[in-house]
Amino acid sequence: MSDMYGEPNGGTQEHEHRGKDAYEHERIFAALPPAHGRGFAQSWWGQAWLKALEDTALELAQLKAGRRLARAGAVGAVSVRPGRITAVVKDPDGTPHRSDVLLQRLSEDDWDHFLGMTVERAGHIATLLDREMPPHLVEDASAAGVELLPGIGDLEPRCDCDAWDHCGHTSALCYQVARLLDQDPFVLFLMRGRAERELLDELQVRSVAQSETEATPADEQKGALEGVDAGEAYAEGAILPPLPELPALPSEPGLPPALDTETEPAPGLDVTALEFLAARAAAEAHRMLAEALSPGHERQPLEGELTPDEDAVRLAVAAPAAVAERLSTAARRGRDGLALAVRAWEYGGPAALAVLKEEWAPSADALARARAALDAAWDDDERPRLRATRNRWTVVGGDAQLRQGTDGRWWPYRKERGRWAPAGPAAHDPATAMAVAIGGE
Template sequence: MNRHDQDVERTFAALPPAHGRGFADTWWGRAWLKALEDTALDSQQLKAGRRLARAGCVGAVSVRPGRITAVVQSRGGTPHRADVLLEELDGEQWDRFLDMTVERAGHVAALLDREMPPHLVEDAAAAGAELLPGMGDLEPECDCGAWDHCGHTAALCYQVARLLDQDPFVLLLIRGRGERALLDDLQIRSTTSTEEAAEPEGVDAAEAYRTGGILPPLPTPPELPTEPGTPPSLDTEAPPGPGVDPAALEYLAARTAAEAHRLLTEALRPGTEQHTMEEELTLAQDAVRLAAGADEAVAVDRLAEASGRDRQGLARATRAWRLGGAAALSVLEEEWTASGDALARARAALESAWDEDERPSLRASGNRWTVVGAPAQLRLGRDGRWWPYRKERGRWVPAGAACQDPATALASAEPDPGEEPA
């Protein structure tokens, strides 16, 4: 951390109670909550934290590099100072993040619009600057004496998720860089990069030949391209051979380039030493994966046929895929019966997710729990996560990403205020 960032602090007024709504609407807000829920050892403390946050028991939130702080009132009215710590990015990590960002004007524009698109976070991670916390990164401190996340620190985290929804610069401040300083640094680097680009680079060939024996080693290979390459166009005057569809080949080549870029990004990510092999997709699953990136009607029609679905069925499948890949697609299309330990854990999660007077009436069928009298449904995945579904035009469709907490998942399935029931 450098310059005036060392003393940056923002204070946010206490937010109103959050009865009947989820704590995060954006994908980065949900990622923040996932880090909390994957870290906390006691689900009862998470439930207590949600209850306190929903009731408006979290006071003004102070945000500064490496730490968030608030006074949280317990249910008995006792105030507790709750802090949650998150490691700051060091100077080298910030340099890599800034260098990466100035190369992509869209990243700066997204931040100025108070957005944090997935590819910004992915590019930052590929550059060695992890923005979002992972399991174990949110470290709690509370004067109640708890050694793990208690209801007070959990309530603070749930409340901060609402702040992150409104302004992703809050996350960057916790990581160590305030908004004004960050934008100033980006402006300086952008100007410097433009000036350097105007100067010719390279070494005179004759000079290189004369000093070949004493030249230093070759430089390191160039960094990973920011975007996949563009395949060559097959739109030529020569007619295609029998059974060859140039448009289909161009589409497959473009998707292959994008997938290769993604895999290479994962392989070159700093600190990544081991990669788990993903299960091979079936033909129907792979058709959905391809359709999720298609924007041409011809490609969609062919992929629908290849996957054994009509266009509406493929649209529901691609909607699920964008939310969670093969796991989300399986939840959409597979109904199974939870039993034994899986059923016991599901019932316990549903029992503890709401207070007695807030719990909705649910009708169970297999791994699906439908809200009685409402177009909302929870589906249990085989990994124990809950997926929200909403009824639209007489069919159940995915309404959001998976959550460990069924109450948070169900809040995603509820229609927006003023929205007509489907």
């Protein structure tokens, strides 16, 4: 490797450095050309690496600075060795900075678990040799307690610019390494403590040993494989391990990934709308999970699927102005009509929206019950004069109205700028709903 601030070496080299007890391997990758018009990671494992960076960094501005430096080709030759990646990153004015990112090496026990698990699945080895990272390999390793890919806080920055968090230089180094990981997943194994040749040699030794074990005489193999019939095991539930406790509900919805990058969006892609939809999906998932974990949830009726019109109103509740404008056009309500629908939704969801849109004629029995409820709600000298039209009762000479839903509840409405607008949530008592409707006059 050249001196710390020298020019990058060409090609890829592999060196061995004598440690206290074993050889450590180092690979040096020549500086990559600028990354114009493409993302830094195309593979799922490269994207997972960047997610660990972006979830860890506390300063979005530093991540943006790092992306700019990486795109401009400011990252020199990258040294990858167990537990550390290193490169010289130059500022726009040419000032060089030695930048390192540390990643914890796997322990010998971790490697033993990982290697033993991998040889049991020949497909994993074949996929790795094709320079691909099989998702099941990472999932199986995680289930065995071995985390191959970094998570939040696992990428520890070191830079001579003295930044206390990921700076633009260490961020640029991480973005460049994502491109290296795309090309060769063995770079990740090297960071975790095993070079490619060493890893493949160990897998070969274990594969041979396993083959010899499987080649035992049939009688011995039959005895070794004897166990409990699957049907018997399932029927004897007491011998099964208990299910783990449910995870705790997160305090708030997760944050979707930021789409604010230097890459121009594809033609016709509305980035603002996409970011909004991702945030609403996270919020809705959090709400549904909270309900699923609440006591007695299994006894609650299933929610009906929203119609496209209902879903447009639901989204419009928290939509930015530009998105709300598109939703009003799609729902064919107009801006004012959508505003009324949003207000209704906030008061009572789909049921309130149905009362806003629909006018229906109560059956004779339903009409009799409604009149009885209205008669019982007030004393004779307090009862307002009401004019009935289908399921709507309007105060004569006033700007208040009651609307009855199909479930028998009463919804307060008041006239605003010549239009009837929702005034509050539903009530079982018409007098309560009327007090809300009249309160705004």
